[in-house]
Amino acid sequence: MKHRKKLALTLGGAMGLIFAVAACAPVTLLNTITPSSSFSKAKDVSYGPLERQKLDLYKADTPKPDAPMLVFVxxxxxxxxxxxxxxxxxxxxxxxxxxxxxxxxxxxxxxxYPGMIEDTAKAIAYAAVQNPDRPIVVIGHSAGAYNALMAIMDPRFMAAENLATCERVAGVISLAAPTGAYELKDPPYPTIFPGRFQGEDAPLAHADQPLPAMFLINGADDTTVGRKNAEMLAEKIEASGGNAKLKIYDGMNHTEAVQFLSRHFDGDSSLKSDIASFIDNLPKTGNFCR
Structure with a gap:
């Protein structure tokens, strides 16, 4: 038991270091730690004509019956x-x-803005077309969670891809998304988002749309994207008659919101099992919006 605890602490520290240097370290650093025993992988699949419009597809070796297709941003x-x-x-x-x-x-x-959202919508539509008999569940972290929310909440984006959101997207899981609770003031954000998250460029501006179920997640210790972002969006969606589940995780920071989705470095958090439960309880067919 003592050796096992020591190993867990060592691996946990290694994962923390990896996330701290991930921007400059070889991508093989993370890949080496995680075994490839649960999936087959198709790399650099084009979902559009541009260089960054590529995705990696991981297919489960033992598929779960009736499972939706997941897209992580x-x-x-x-x-x-x-x-x-x-x-x-x-x-x-x-x-x-x-x-x-x-x-x-x-x-x-x-x-x-809105190029990154247009790409996200295109990737979601590609996954939907490739899996016509399966609903889609979109997951995003931080900036990617913003992209995911906007692609689904602002009807213009999926309409541009000829995808009926309410017929194909069963749910959205947002991990620490900036939603417009705070104005973006620091460079280069006013250049990236001329509206500074105070208008139609914020998920909060689209909460009154017909929407699939939302699971809005933040860490209580997140000092990068504060919990107010998730709380305000959940409140506004619910006030509009939508379905928004909100959970704030004690002791979880911004990076751990994605780190804890690893089955090896989950910090004993219930995050992964909560997400799996949310996915499994989504409807399989019908109109996914309310």
Missing amino acids: HGGSWQEGSKDIYKFLADGFTKDGYDIAVPNYRLYPQTK
Whole structure:
């Protein structure tokens, strides 16, 4: 038991270091720690004509019957980040029988609002077309959670991809998304978002739309994206007659909101099992919006 505890502490420290240097470390650092025993992988699948419009598809070796297709959108302040470092997350879901697509999208300065959302919508639509008999569940972290929320909440984006959101998207899971609770003032955000999250560029501006079920998550210790973002959006969706589940996790910070989705470095958090329960209780067919 003592050796096992020591190993857990060592691995936990290694994961913390990895996340601290992930932006500059080789992507193999994360991949080496996570085994490839639960999935097969198709890498750099094009969902559009541009270089960043590619995704990695992880298919579960033992699929869960009637499981939806998952799409995970990475964070990185809309300026960095890559699908290539999320093998640990994909393994956490494929082990439970879920297939998951992890797309890239254009980053600043290559694009600014709404380019990153347009790419996210295109990736979601691609996953839906490739899986016509399965509903889609979209998951995002931080900037990627913002992209996911906006792609689904602002009807213009999925309409541009000829996808009927309420018929195909069963749910959205937002991990530490900025939703418009605070104005974006620090450079380069006013350049990326000229509206500074105070108008139609904020999820809070679209809470009165017909929406699929939302699971809005924040860490109580998140000093990067405060809990007020999730709380305000949940309150506004519920006030409009929508379905928004809110959970604030004690002792969880901004990075851990995605780290805890690893089955090896979950910090004994219930986050992963809560997300799985949310997914499994979503409707399988019909109109997903209310």
